[in-house]
C-alpha cells in the first residue's frame with residue numbers, strides 16, 4: 001500500500017538532553033486510520049509535533065505526501081491538519097471566524113461554502129456565531145477539528161481526541177472520523193482507550209520510551225490484547241491448585257483464597273462454565289467472582305516486558 005507519511009530514522013533530543021524519540025521508522029498508509037498507542041511520556045506528542053513541523057527533528061527525516069517536512073515545510077504542512085491534545089482558542093472569538101481564520105493561515109482563499117459544509121458535518125452550524133467560551137467541552141473539541149480541517153488537508157492528526165469526553169460524544173467522534181476517512185482523509189490518532197483503537201483503527205503502532213515496539217494490523221494486535229481476567233474468591237483458602245485444574249493455567253494468590261484465570265474474551269468458548277463445574281467437583285466453594293479486562297497500561301507493561309526479554 002502506498003505511504004502518505006514516511007518517517008525514517010527519526011530521533012529527537014530536547015535541549016535538556018532528554019531523548020524523546022530514538023531512531024523511529026514509521027510508514028502511514030494512504031487512506032488508513034492509524035492509532036498510535038503508548039503510555040504517558042512515550043513520545044507520541046513529540047512524534048506528532050515533528051511531523052506537523054511544530055518541533056524540529058534532531059536526526060532523520062519525515063515526508064508528508066512526498067514533501068520533506070523541513071525542506072518543503074509549507075507544502076508538507078498544507079497537507080496536514082492537527083487537532084492538539086490541549087484545547088486552545090480565543091475565548092471571545094466566534095466559531096465561524098475561528099475556523100475561517102485557520103483556513104487563512106494556510107494561504108487558502110476564503111471559501112464560505114466549504115466552511116459551512118464543514119460546520120454542518122461537525123454539527124456546529126447552529127453554533128457558528130457563538131463565542132468559544134459559550135461552548136461545551138465537546139463542542140470546543142469539534143471546533144478544533146473544524147479548524148484542523150479548514151484548509152482541506154489530506155492527513156489529519158488527532159492527539160487524544162476523546163480524552164475526558166463522555167461516552168456518547170466519543171461515539172459521535174468515532175462516526176465523524178469514519179466519515180472523514182470515507183472522504184479520503186488519512187487519520188492518525190493517539191489514544192489511551194483500547195476500545196477506541198479497537199473500534200477505529202486499521203493498524204496500530206505501539207510506542208514506548210521513544211521507540212516503536214510494533215506496528216500491526218489491528219486484528220492481529222487485538223487477538224493478543226483481548227484477554228480478560230476472572231478472579232475467583234474461594235470460601236476457604238487452599239494451599240495449592242488441584243492438579244485436575246491444570247488445563248486452566250490458574251494463578252493462586254499469596255493468601256490462597258483467590259484464583260485468577262486469564263482467558264480470551266474473543267474466542268467463543270465454554271471454558272468458564274467448565275472451570276466453575278470443575279471447581280465444584282473439587283469441593284471448592286466460590287465466595288465471589290470478578291471479571292476485569294486488561295488495562296492498556298497492563299498490556300503495555302507485558303508487551304514491553306516481552307520485548308525486553
Ligand SMILES: Nc1ncnc2c1ncn2[C@@H]1O[C@H](COP(=O)(O)OP(=O)(O)OP(=O)(O)O)[C@@H](O)[C@H]1O
Nearest residue numbers: 014016018020038039040041042043044045046047
Ligand atoms: N520541551 C521538552 N523538553 C524536554 N523534554 C520534553 C519536552 N517535551 C516533552 N518532553 C519529554 O519527552 C517525553 C515524551 O513526551 P511526549 O509529550 O511526546 O509523550 P506522550 O507520549 O505524548 O505522553 P502523553 O500520553 O502523556 O501525552 C516525556 O518524557 C517528556 O517529559
